[in-house]
Amino acid sequence: MAADQGAGSYGAAKAGLVTWNLDLARELGPRGITANVVSPGYIADTEFFRDRLPDTRRTDLVSATATGRAGAPADIATTVAFLASPEARHITGQVLHVNGGAYGTR
Secondary structure, eight states: OHHHTTTTTHHHHHHHHHHHHHHHHHGGGGGTTOOOOEEEEBBSSOOOOOOOOOOHHHHHHTTSSSSSOOHHHHHHHHHHHHHSSSSGTOOOOOEEEEEEESSSOO
16 A cells, blocks of 8 residues: 555555566466465554554544454455465466555556
């Protein structure tokens, strides 16, 4: 999300990952290897946020979602497990936004 919302150097680093992912997908695809990026939104109970957000910020992040809740680590884990499974063999070069609808794609 930071790559598309202009978040200074952090956003620039994220944008670089998106572009690198496209190159990896093209390079590795012929060998049957997929490359994708998972872009989480607010995921509670993680080291990233450390649950130190002010209540107002947490409320803002949750209210921005279509699901009306914070994400959970399991939401990311199950997405990654799916992408690593044979069922996702034709998904590559993608950014999957796992954010409860807080940030939509084009």
